[in-house]
Amino acid sequence: MKLLVTGGCGFIGSNFIRYWLSHHPDDHVTNLDALTYAGNPENLIDYKEDARYRLVKGDICDRDIVFDLMKDCDAVIHFAAESHVDRSVLDASAFVRTNVRGTVTLLDAAKEYQRRFHHVSTDEVFGHLKKDDPPFNESTPYAPRSPYSASKAASDHFVRAYYQTHGVAVTISNCSNNYGPYIFPEKLIPLFITNLLEGKKVPVYGDGAQVRDWLYVEDHCRGIESILLKGRIGETYCLGGKDSEVTNLALTKMLIRLLGKDESSIEFVKDRPGHDFRYSIDYTKAKKELGWEPAVSLEDGLRMTIEWFKAHADWVARCKSGEYREYYAKNYEGKIA
Ligand code: NAD
Ligand code: TYD
Numbered sequence: 054m055k056l057l058v059t060g061g062c063g064f065i066g067s068n069f070i071r072y073w074l075s076h077h078p079d080d081h082v083t084n085l086d087a088l089t090y091a092g093n094p095e096n097l098i099d100y101k102e103d104a105r106y107r108l109v110k111g112d113i114c115d116r117d118i119v120f121d122l123m124k125d126c127d128a129v130i131h132f133a134a135e136s137h138v139d140r141s142v143l144d145a146s147a148f149v150r151t152n153v154r155g156t157v158t159l160l161d162a163a164k165e166y167q168r169r170f171h172h173v174s175t176d177e178v179f180g181h182l183k184k185d186d187p188p189f190n191e192s193t194p195y196a197p198r199s200p201y202s203a204s205k206a207a208s209d210h211f212v213r214a215y216y217q218t219h220g221v222a223v224t225i226s227n228c229s230n231n232y233g234p235y236i237f238p239e240k241l242i243p244l245f246i247t248n249l250l251e252g253k254k255v256p257v258y259g260d261g262a263q264v265r266d267w268l269y270v271e272d273h274c275r276g277i278e279s280i281l282l283k284g285r286i287g288e289t290y291c292l293g294g295k296d297s298e299v300t301n302l303a304l305t306k307m308l309i310r311l312l313g314k315d316e317s318s319i320e321f322v323k324d325r326p327g328h329d330f331r332y333s334i335d336y337t338k339a340k341k342e343l344g345w346e347p348a349v350s351l352e353d354g355l356r357m358t359i360e361w362f363k364a365h366a367d368w369v370a371r372c373k374s375g376e377y378r379e380y381y382a383k384n385y386e387g388k389i390a
Contacts, residue, residue: 293334
């Protein structure tokens with residue numbers, strides 16, 4: 054197969070390309086990535102000379118590039134997005150552009166050339182849960198609450214509409230919070246690991262009682278593979294972690310323990326506006342239909358992620374320079390006491 058992967062220089066996309074080329078050695082991957090702050094070609098530097106891999110620097114809103122690349126592929130796996138809730142709180146315009154307009158541009162091209170289209174989405178489109186609510190599943194109504202999740206919800210609706218209206222062969226996955234190698238150090242787990250490794254404090258929003266479900270990125274890549282190979286066209290699949298639902302505070306304490314630090318590293322800071330309380334995923338459908346389930350426990354996944362970060366200090370230093378510093382100053386300004 055010839056795959057067109059969008060956003061393959063980001064966290065999950067780069068893990069997916071690595072996973073795909075090692076499990077499907079005869080396939081070819083073209084990676085269309087605009088190389089925003091979150092896109093780092095270094096994530097796939099070891100594939101630079103590999104004839105099976107090609108990076109095209111370009112924007113998914115650019116019809117000429119998108120139509121050109123679509124013509125030449127069998128299937129699209131669409132990761133490219135603005136992906137960070139905190140950035141969407143600061144400014145939503147890039148989220149509308151990339152997540153909505155970019156997705157529609159790709160769908161137009163998939164429609165033109167009748168290509169298989171897998172859309173990578175998030176459980177955040179379902180809104181949030183109370184402590185004892187049942188987990189999200191494929192029939193949970195959409196109720197996004199952040200500018201990020203609103204833009205992803207819009208993109209999901211377009212994907213379904215192109216299936217219903219134009220017969221494009223789509224599938225969608227809605228997954229929980231991912232973590233693992235190459236995760237950009239602005240999300241909770243990598244930020245806290247790198248801050249703790251640097252002897253800094255970790256900023257827990259509010260009282261840390263919010264709950265997230267954590268999916269190890271390799272489990273996610275395997276889930277997308279199952280959907281591409283076995284998923285039913287027009288269907289959505291929810292993918293979640295292995296017994297990995299924890300409060301932010303409990304997760305923070307786990308990281309502190311695994312890194313041999315103490316709880317004086319915790320700094321409670323001003324809460325995120327509109328902070329979603331809890332996400333939780335029921336992945337029964339993926340298990341029954343695709344035989345997929347997550348394999349990596351939270352403790353094992355965190356250990357592997359910590360080891361990866363310890364071995365990639367230079368990568369972290371490069372991520373945490375330049376634009377990142379400006380973002381960090383802006384996002385945490387006035388939050389940290
Ligand atoms: P990321 O921010 O690490 O990477 C996004 C990639 O998209 C970057 O390489 C960036 O350069 C590229 N990109 C951004 N705008 C682009 C544009 N206009 N044209 C082309 N490329 C562009 O994101 P991620 O964490 O790897 O997430 C990948 C996908 O998975 C996203 O669609 C996200 O919504 C979804 N998702 C992520 C998580 C998570 O926990 N990270 C959870 C659920 C769903
Ligand atoms: P994040 O990794 O940004 O993912 P999302 O907002 O998509 O769930 O945040 C995970 C949780 O951690 C979320 O409840 C917000 C919280 N959080 C903090 O407490 N402090 C931080 O510095 C960050 C980045 C997140």
